[in-house]
Amino acid sequence: MLTNDQAVCIRAVDYSETSQIVTFFARNTGKLSLIAKGAKRNKNPFGGPIDIFSYGNIVFSDAGRDKLAPLTEFEPLEGDANSSVLAQDLYILHCCLFAVELIDLLTKEYDAHPGLFDCLITFLRDVSRKKVKVSDGCRGEVLALLILFQLRLLKEIGLSPVFDFCVNCNRAFNVHWNSAYFSVNAKGLICRDCQGAFPDKIQIKLQTVKGLADIKSLDSAEYNIKKEAEDLLINYIADILGRHPRMAKYILK
Numbered sequence: 001m002l003t004n005d006q007a008v009c010i011r012a013v014d015y016s017e018t019s020q021i022v023t024f025f026a027r028n029t030g031k032l033s034l035i036a037k038g039a040k041r042n043k044n045p046f047g048g049p050i051d052i053f054s055y056g057n058i059v060f061s062d063a064g065r066d067k068l069a070p071l072t073e074f075e076p077l078e079g080d081a082n083s084s085v086l087a088q089d090l091y092i093l094h095c096c097l098f099a100v101e102l103i104d105l106l107t108k109e110y111d112a113h114p115g116l117f118d119c120l121i122t123f124l125r126d127v128s129r130k131k132v133k134v135s136d137g138c139r140g141e142v143l144a145l146l147i148l149f150q151l152r153l154l155k156e157i158g159l160s161p162v163f164d165f166c167v168n169c170n171r172a173f174n175v176h177w178n179s180a181y182f183s184v185n186a187k188g189l190i191c192r193d194c195q196g197a198f199p200d201k202i203q204i205k206l207q208t209v210k211g212l213a214d215i216k217s218l219d220s221a222e223y224n225i226k227k228e229a230e231d232l233l234i235n236y237i238a239d240i241l242g243r244h245p246r247m248a249k250y251i252l253k
């Protein structure tokens with residue numbers, strides 16, 4: 001049976017002289033790897049090799065999920081977010097590679113997340129429009145989009161960290177707290193009164209908590225606040241995975 005879906009390429013590796021194994025994140029199917037036979041031939045059925053971030057309609061043979069199914073059609077859709085646009089700015093490229101790495105690491109095969117798919121498409125499109133160079137101050141704007149993407153990803157997979165109240169005593173957060181802490185083990189915010197019971201906690205700025213609890217306020221926050229928020233999310237995600245994502249080191253340097 002043939003299946004149609006909308007998909008983004010999140011990984012592509014050469015399989016033979018002429019074929020690729022392409023991992024897609026598809027809107028109604030979730031993550032899946034397909035064999036694109038003939039994708040590297042001069043005359044090929046997909047209009048050229050399929051690159052990471054390629055976005056389009058796919059048709060594939062659902063031959064059984066234990067086998068590598070063939071990709072039968074790939075029709076690119078219009079959009080700004082292609083790899084050549086994203087590669088114009090190295091920081092933007094790294095952020096996009098990080099975003100698709102997280103999708104790859106944190107979602108399961110054939111586990112559909114249409115909301116997360118839409119969020120990834122929006123993220124890739126929005127960052128590809130930030131063509132201002134990093135030195136012109138767009139790094140903070142791109143980082144805010146990346147943080148928003150990660151928060152939505154974590155929500156979608158049911159692993160959202162808590163930022164609007166202390167996870168130990170339920171006290172609601174406000175910016176008039178004396179100090180705030182975050183515990184990876186407790187998966188959320190810890191107030192000053194409770195922090196002694198959490199050896200792994202780190203102190204974080206009140207503005208950082210505010211930005212993570214209310215994402216609309218993050219956009220206007222200073223770059224160091226966004227950086228602290230991203231550092232916290234990377235450590236949180238590394239704890240879930242048991243290791244740091246490969247691209248993480250390029251995001252905060």
Ligand SMILES: [Zn+2]
Binds near residue numbers: 192
């Ligand atoms: Zn507390």
